[in-house]
Amino acid sequence: MAQESTVSKATEDFGGLRMTKQRQVVYDVLSDLGPQHPTASEVFVTAKERMPSISLATVYNCLETLTGAGAIKQVNIDREASRYCPNLQPHAHFYCTGCNNVFDIGLENGADAASVWSLPAGCRVEEMHVAMRGVCGRCPNCSPEATES
Amino acid sequence: MAQESTVSKATEDFGGLRMTKQRQVVYDVLSDLGPQHPTASEVFVTAKERMPSISLATVYNCLETLTGAGAIKQVNIDREASRYCPNLQPHAHFYCTGCNNVFDIGLENGADAASVWSLPAGCRVEEMHVAMRGVCGRCPNCSPEATES
DNA sequence: TTTAGATCAAGAACTATTCTAAAAAAGGTG
DNA sequence: CACCTTTTTTAGAATAGTTCTTGATCTAAA
Secondary structure (H helix, E strand, C coil): CCCCCCCCCCCCCCCCCCCCHHHHHHHHHHHHHHHHCCEHHHHHHHHHHHCCCCCHHHHHHHHHHHHHCCCCEEECCCCCCCEEECCCCCEEEEEECCCCCEEEEEECCCCCHHHHECCCCCCEEEEEEEEEEEECCCCCCCCCCCCCC | CCCCCCCCCCCCCCCCCCCCHHHHHHHHHHHHHHHHCCEHHHHHHHHHHHCCCCCHHHHHHHHHHHHHCCCCEEECCCCCCCEEECCCCCEEEEEECCCCCEEEEEECCCCCHHHHECCCCCCEEEEEEEEEEEECCCCCCCCCCCCCC
């Protein structure tokens, strides 16, 4: 099981995925930018600082490969550019229209996201995407008039 | 408040929206294609049969206007083409990867979709989109090997 | 009827993403 | 290590869905 461990960050074995330099950089960038939920272009900008030779197509490739391997999640809100997220826990996304940020929202203790929905018998859910849109209440744009003390 | 009512189908007053012929056609097509959750292009094809002069851009315009007025809903699943839906009840969408169809899924009696999520205080949800992906269990592609009697 | 504003049609433009082809890298094998 | 095969990367072209632009047309009001 002797794995080369010359990289600085975690080189997890994501389903036997070959961890190339580019994939590692993309994964690390995403981990670092974590809660920002960056788009592919945003990942590209930071990745290029760390590896100037990397191309946008490669970033797209890596993000797709990592998503397929279950190492990261793709987040789609409306038809805006896909964002990517290293949080593998089941969670929803809250998009604040005030500050344009995306927040992860966890499940209530013991709750099951599908339980509120009346699914027909025989119907098997393999994936579930929950996106909310609203105001986070914490950013300056959220309460422009009413700034309660 | 005397409104002209020379159209055949329901001319609901969606927030004072001017119901032009094109908007009416688009709305009617969407009502008729109802559960198919058509894309803009699919709406366009049927709309053009009924009004040959209508353009794709107009269909996009009308769908956007109707969505803004709350007369219809826009449905986005992953980054595929937007679909449109005349069902105004709160519901989720189930995309069957077997038959490529989209089904409306209603809430369980008395359930609240947001209740399972641990929203931070002050956070106000204005819109919620729930998309599930899986197999519906009823289409021929859903159980290719195991065709239980 | 005149006028102002809204809407429409046609096609160009745009954006995020995917595809293509060729070069480079990574493994495996002797 | 040298050789071969497969995978990955790169750069740019291509694509799809959607939006934008412009001028024409319609509508409602004065």
